[in-house]
Amino acid sequence: MAEPIISVKNIYKNFGHIRALQDVTTDINPGEVVVACGPSGSGKSTFLRCINRLEEIDRGTIIVDGMDICDPHIKIHKIREEIGMVFQHFNLFPNKNVLENITLAQLVVRKRTFEESISIANKLLEKVGIFDKAAVYPSNLSGGQQQRVAIARALAMQPKIMLFDEPTSALDPEMIGEVLDVMKSLAREGMTMVVVTHEMGFAREVGDRVIFMDEGRIVEEGKPDDFFINPKTDRAKLFLSQIL
C-alpha cells in the first residue's frame, strides 16, 4: 500500500475538563473512504476538525500529505488548500451568490483567472446537479441545494482530501439522498474522504473502513460489512442496536 495521506498518531485534545480525544491513532490511505461514527460527544467531529487544524491538538502528531500540521512555522492555509471541508450547517457565504461562493477561493488563493475559475465552477455545479442556480443567493436555496453548493465550493480547490462533518444531519429527510448521491459519486472517483455521519447505508455502500468512536477513543475499526454485521465490542453492539 502507498504512503498514508493522513497519519494521526497518539493525539489528545481537551476542552477544559472534557476529554474530547484520547490517544487516537490511525492512518488513512489515498483514495480511502473512512466513515467515523459513534454516539454524540464521542469526539468524532473533533477528530475531523483536528485534521485541518480548526481545532488545535494538545499532544500527538498529525501528518497530512507529508506535512506536520502542528508545526507552528507551517503556513496552515497552504495545507488547508489541499483539504476540502463540508460542514453540518453548510456555512455558505450569504453575501455572495452561488457562483461567487465557488470562485472566491479559486481567485484569491489559487490565483486562477476569472474565466478559468468560472468554467471550473460551472463544471462543478453541473456535477452536483444545480447548474441553473449559479446566480442565486444561498438564502434562496433549499438545504440540500446549499449543501451541494458547499461541496462544489470545497471541490473547486481541487483538494486531495475531503472532510465531511455530518453533512446530512441538518437536512430534511427528502433532501438527504441528493447530497449522498454527490458524495457517493465522489467516492467512486477515488477521492480520499473522511466522513462523520450516521448514514449507515452510505457507509456500507462506499465506505472502505468504519471508525467507531466513544468517549474520545477509537473503540473499533474495520470493514463496514464486518462492523455492521459482526461488531466485536459491546459498546458498538449497543450503538448499532440504538440506531438501526
Added chain:
Amino acid sequence: MSNARTKRLTRITISAMTFSVLGILVALELAFGSVSHFLFAMVDGLKTVRFDVITTNIKYLLLGPPRRMGGIVLTLYLAGISLVLAFVVGLIFGLMRNSARAWIRYPAVAYIELIRGMPLIMVIFWFVFLLPKVFGYVIDDVYNVIIAFVCFSGAYMAEIVRAGILSIGKGQMEAARSTGLTRAQTMVYIILPQALKNMIPSFVNQFMSLTKDTSLAWFVGLFELTTVSSQVSNRVLVAPTEIFLFCAMVYFIICYSLSAASRWLETKLQAGAR
C-alpha cells in the same frame, strides 16, 4: 382576525385618551379659567414672534464671520470630516480589538476604555489646551477639535465594529479558512461585508450623536452653528426663542437626512443577499 382586533383596540384607546384630555381641559377651564387664558396668551405671543431675525442674519448663521469658516458650514465641516475619520479609526481599532495577538489587542482595549470613560468636553479640552502646550505645537483650533471628535467617536465606533464582527457566526470564518483563505482575506471578503451591513444602524446612531456633539465646540470658541446662534441672540437680545428654534431645526434636518440616507442604504443592500 387578530389584526382587526388590534385595530379596534387602538381606536378605543385613542378615543379614550382624547376624551380624558378634553375632560381635564374643561375641568381646568371651569375651575380656574386657566385654559382660555393660556390660549389668549399663546396667540398674543405668536403675534410677537419675529422670524425676520433669522432672514436678516441668515448669512452670518450660514457662514459665520468673514474670512474664516463658520456657522452651519463649519458645523457640517466638523461633522463630515470627523465622521469619515472616526469611521476609519473605529474600523482599525475594532479590528485590533478582535485580534488574536495580545500585543495588538491590548493597546486597542486601553484606548477604547480610556476614551469611553471620559466626557467629550474633557477630550476637547485636552486637544485644544493641554496637548499643544505639552508638545509645543500650534494648529488651528478647528483641527484640534476635529482630532478630539475623531478620538472620541472612534472609540465608540471600534466597539460597534467589534460587535458587528462578533455577530457573524464562527462558521463563516471556519468555512472560509477551510478553503485556504488567510484570516485577513476572510475578514476582507467574507466577514466585513456582512458585518458592516449589520453595523449600519449603530453607525448612524453614532454619526447623529457626533453631529450634535459638534455644538460642544462652542466651549472653545469655534464659530460653529451654536456659537453664531448665541452671538446673534446676544446682539438682537429680543428673539432667543426664534434663533435657537432655528438652530435646533438645522441640527434636526442634518440628523434626519443621515437617518433617511441610512434607511435608503439598508433597503438597497437588502435587495442583494439575505
